[in-house]
Amino acid sequence: MHPVSHTASDADGGGPLSRLALGPTGERARLGLLLVSFALLLVVGLALPHAAAPDLGPRGWAPGTLLPVTLSPALVTAAMWTAYVLGAVGVLLAVLGRGTELPRSFVAALAVGAALTAPFGSGDHVSYAAYGRILALGDNPWLVSPVTWRGGSDPVVSAVEAPWTEEPSVYGPFATIVQGLTSLGGGDNLRQTVWLWQLVVIASWLAVRWCLRRVLPGREGRIDALWTANPLVFSVGVLGAHVDLLATALAVGAVWAAHRYAGLGGAALAGTLAALAISSKFTYAVVLLALVVAFPARRLARSAVLLAAAAVVAGGLHLWAGPHVYDQLGRSARAVSLATPWRWVFETLGGDLDARRTVSGLAALLAVGFALCLWRVVRPAHAGLGATALTGVAVLTGAYALAAPYSLPWYDVVVWATLPAVVAGVADLVLLLRLWVMSMAYTPGRVLGMTPGVEDVTMTARTSVAPVALLVAWVWLVTSAVRGGSRRRPAGPPRDSAPRR
Template sequence: MAATGLLLLVGLSRPNAAQPDLLPRGWAPGPLLPVTLGPATVTAVLAAAYLLGAAGVLVGLRRGARALRGWWGAGGLALGALLVAPFGSADHISYVAYGRILVMGGNPWVASPQTWAGGSDPVTSRVEAPWTEEPSVYGPAATLLHGLSAALGGPQLRQEVWVWQLLVVLAWLATRAALRAALPQRLHGRVDVAWTTNPLVLGVGVLGAHVDVVAAAFVAAGVALLARRPGPTGGLLAGAVLGLAASTKVTYGVGLLAVVGGVWLARRAPREAVARTVGLVAGSVLVAGALHAWAGPHVYDQLRRSRDAVSLATPWRPLFEALRGDLGEDQARSLVTLGAAVVAVVMAAALARATRPAAPQEEAGNRPAVLALWLVAVLALAYSLAAPYSLPWYDVLVWSALPALVPGTVDLLALARLAVMALAYVPGRVLGMTPAVEAASMGFRREVAPWLVLLLWVVTLGVSAAGARGGSGRWFGPPRAGSPPTPTR
């Protein structure tokens, strides 16, 4: 609770180094606390919140906390989230700016916020670095939601952002509902520790109003449909929702791969597995295909241009800096991208060996969903660890799927990764820092975080090797006798 209170303090106060100025507020909530936190203060408050939050999550995961009763607790957190202004980045301004370009008749995958309307638009002109000159990198489903926010809230920036916050909070609540529907009741406590009350997920994802929360909700909903609607219609609907996930952010296409994998690993009759796979793929292709046909050929132009980006807090950044002097920037980026692909495969294999899904053979009804979420967690964590461009909110998908895993070292790996990245990106914005705060923030981001993430690579490989020697690696069958139950970035 202390960690969440500190996060709310940042969001309820006046604009600061973590929270961009969205005023005038119009009919949306404005600052409720008449205080302005200085750059050093807001950085310290956020760092303390994430450290306290990580400690609380660790205790909750180790002790196996009980599930929240009903929806009152989650509803209270949702209300708090809707009263704050988003913080930790200025990404939410770019979201609604792309939406405004869309509803005003432009193409957000071609026009940049800075150039739209000659730079005089009341919303797009307030986009902050590093997105002022960048067209959208988001998929058509996300952009339609951005457009909805702009249409309902425009033309005032704070109103548009608040509508977007409402969509994010609803997605966060929907994820909890989907996980409770997909997983057996004994895992609902892990759902609330890892997702609902996790201050790190709340801070970097929900209170930061990041699109990743929406994409994760689509993945969780697809898994829930897989669990609750086992027939052909359920497969088609699940595939359609997973198509929405991939059309929100392209990396969330991993959801379809994981769900198909869960169907086959559940060891159902081959005919049934084929039928469900066909339904899943067909539903996904129909929805994603229709959305991309509407969006046009430029949807991923900016994504292709930025695919070789290397963020500051990853282990790839020091290597990139060392290589580009001798090889040139383009070749150095290409080598880093290739290396990251190899490391991602290695990390995925290691995590698959080191973890187990939390559904025993006798829980046949939940088994495909649990296996699907296990694969989501493995693949998403491998990507977060290995990607050359990675930010704290990229871990949202990991934490939405983590409740489906047997508690173990993977909890610590995921927690350490998210905590390191959250600390590396406080206060978060490019603007508003004093030289001293910038030196401290960028120093940790550049000089400390990459080596801590590299250490997590080593630990992951070590845990995998130990699991293989101990015979506690992947597990799809019934338990053995005597075994326990189961750039500026």
């Protein structure tokens, strides 16, 4: 690997953590931690099916298992936890330091490594394949549950794992169309279908990096430190093959389009990409709000075109999909994760439907409060539209991830895609604690394949340790905001404020 290069602009001059920049020894230690973390994660993905990775059946023309070794549930859990600890420390050192720009060869190696693995950390990718298969063969994945479709005998759809066998799709029409296209390419073979979906996810991960490097010139090191070389994001997002990567790439692409093209055409393109993000996962609607706020007040026409394009594209997709697209969304919105402090509130209130409604209402209020706190403790790195919009997305999605009653580690992917736009500060630390805690809590991630001993240990981490740690993150954010945030004028010159054509 070629030596990494420091980018002078990556030092957040005047930022609250800039005085803690690492020396050469600290930087070497950081890179060593990251390399070990990535290696452990790739070993987990390259091994035979195990407690974190479902069996995808015959490989067909897709990559097969490269490491013909069987990892026990305990070994898989230990490897993932070790990788997450080392990776979190590596990211922490990057936040405290200046960040380094990765050589292209290293980024390419990570992408190739991801393409050779089998997804792990959940069984969601099997559900994606099933919903795409149902759509590709002419049925409605928002109405039909996998266990009932064609008598449960289909070679792809029948592989869906508990607890999702009876659940129709909760994903938006655009994501489901992409899943349908991968199903057409993969045919009757589950491994082939999943591998094509993995390529979509890897391309989305690379696209986010490409867009960020153009929206945030001079911050390549921080982009790579928080996004590209973040083992936690790489594991839960890329190696987990989650749809959140596709939605994140579309959201960041919308910001890039508005930043790159100053006219109404840029606003239309941004609105289109934002609509596709929303039509993948509804929570990504925040990108529209962030862009409207970031547009200059005198450019009302741009905001109007942005919203009109988003309405036309998203509306057309939803009309095509039918009225049942988000039937499952209301149910999932009332769910309460075991790993959040809300579980205590839910159980204290009786654990019934009224308790779920109360928790949902309180969480919505807390999310607003967290957004105000984050807005107080962050500041954009540049004064231009791109950095301002990305900062807005980081604040809104970060507040949602922290406050949501039902939350999983891959919900944080969009947060870390947009954090490079802000000056290093306490928000990085709070959100790193949140991502690390949730990644540890949802290891190995499936409800199948664990021994009783491993299940006891992981459930203790999920139900007892994680809620306390997340409560610490809540208190840390609020007290930091109350003591006085760092929000001042943007750091550095307004590099991206001039129109780009």
